[in-house]
Amino acid sequence: MKIQRIEAIPYSIPYSHPLKFASGEVADAEHVLVRIHCDDGLLGEADAPPRPYTYGETQDSITTIIEKVFAPQLIGLDPFDRGKVHEVMGRTVNNQVAKGAVDISLWDLLGKALGTPVHKLLGGYTDSMRVSHMLGFRPAQELLDEALRFGQEYGITTFKLKVGRRPLGLDIEACHVLRNGLGPEVELYLDANRGWSANEAMEVLRRTEGLGLTMLEEPCDAKEAMSRRRLVEKSPIPIVGDESVPTAGDVSRELLSGGSNAICIKTARSGFTEAQQILGLCTGLGVDVTMGNQIDTQVGSLATVSFGAAHEATTRRAGELSNFLDMSDDLLADPITISAGRISVRDIPGVGAGIDEDKLARYRQN
Incomplete structure (x- = not known):
């Protein structure tokens, strides 16, 4: 079981009720869906919510750091070797939301591989x-x-x-x-x-x-x-x-x-x-x-x-x-x-966050 491909898919969904607070305002969920594909067909997924006013990360920065920096070093690794994955990501400072989404995607993969809910x-x-x-x-x-x-x-x-x-x-x-x-x-x-x-x-x-x-x-x-x-x-x-x-x-x-x-x-x-x-x-x-x-x-x-x-x-x-x-x-x-x-919680293997592919196609931005 090896990591074969990693996707970082930007998408945007408007809020019907924007949230305003001291450090910013959110009117659209301009997020990134992270997908880790393995050679046996299993898929791990997680959502990355950029918060530039808090952590400095944007849709573009998350997409770039995952696809251009992390993915070339992670492809070919066994997803169970999470220590190796974190060593790779740890070489790059900051980018906590991008790293978090990769980690949750790996846990989702492991749960599916073991047939066990992640919780x-x-x-x-x-x-x-x-x-x-x-x-x-x-x-x-x-x-x-x-x-x-x-x-x-x-x-x-x-x-x-x-x-x-x-x-x-x-x-x-x-x-x-x-x-x-x-x-x-x-x-x-x-x-x-x-x-x-x-x-x-x-x-x-x-x-x-x-x-x-x-x-x-x-x-x-x-x-x-x-x-x-x-x-x-x-x-x-x-x-x-x-x-x-x-x-x-x-x-x-x-x-x-x-x-x-x-x-x-x-x-x-x-x-x-x-x-x-x-x-x-x-x-x-x-x-x-x-x-x-x-x-x-x-x-x-x-x-x-x-x-x-x-x-x-x-x-x-x-x-x-x-x-x-x-x-x-x-x-x-x-x-x-x-x-x-x-x-x-979802009592199914992984995190349980199955994606509606039609909606992803409607809201994705590339």
Whole structure:
């Protein structure tokens, strides 16, 4: 069994409901479908979501690095020799989303070769995850209406509010309106996407005290080291590292420096292999983790569910899994369903993200 060919297929699907946040806005899913073909006919697939405003990767850069740099060195390797594959990719710095998609494609291949669902290969802890939904920049009442609708239609009881706006009052108002409208039983947490300074974040925490917020993610740039460490020391809720911790080494730096005391894991930027390394580091140190969303398609969301459901620590909190609902369409042949606020893993070999070839042909860009 050898790797015969690797494809990086750019495609674009518009969002029916664009998501706005402190570091950018997503109106179209301009992603890359990565496919690894083996000489025995097996195919491994994964979705790569470029986020240039966060990691510097674009559709073009992901396509180029995979097809022009990685593929010539990986063709001919046994896909089970993942250590060799990662050694090859490790020679090129950065490009975490491209590397993550190659890694997930390999795991998908291995699951199919072994006739086993990937979530069982990864750990098989449970068969579903609770869902958290992300709410973007909108007027407070519209945010409440959206949250109430998602609670009623899908049973979702956890929401992440995108914050980081100036003036701070816009976000503070949204926190109060959501809490008053949703009641105390619904979990709310915040993600500022580096939109504030650490001092501004402390002011927001002061003015939202008593609302029962559970986490604050990436409140400011990690380069603001001293003030961020002071924020972590004074905050009554966990300060979650996200954009600042794409690799296991970055996680170590943030935890050791005191810049974060919880970590967001995103399989889209780490693949499954480095995600396991990050999870092991966090569980060994007693640090809480969350499963994050890179505004993923259903293909990417299934990968997150496969990893998150595989481990006990990643099921303690709801995973960010539902923003594909804001897309006008998707590539997945068998669409995801959210029932009673949960998404189930696919009990079939691999990750379970079968692609609708007609839709891929419609939305591909080359």
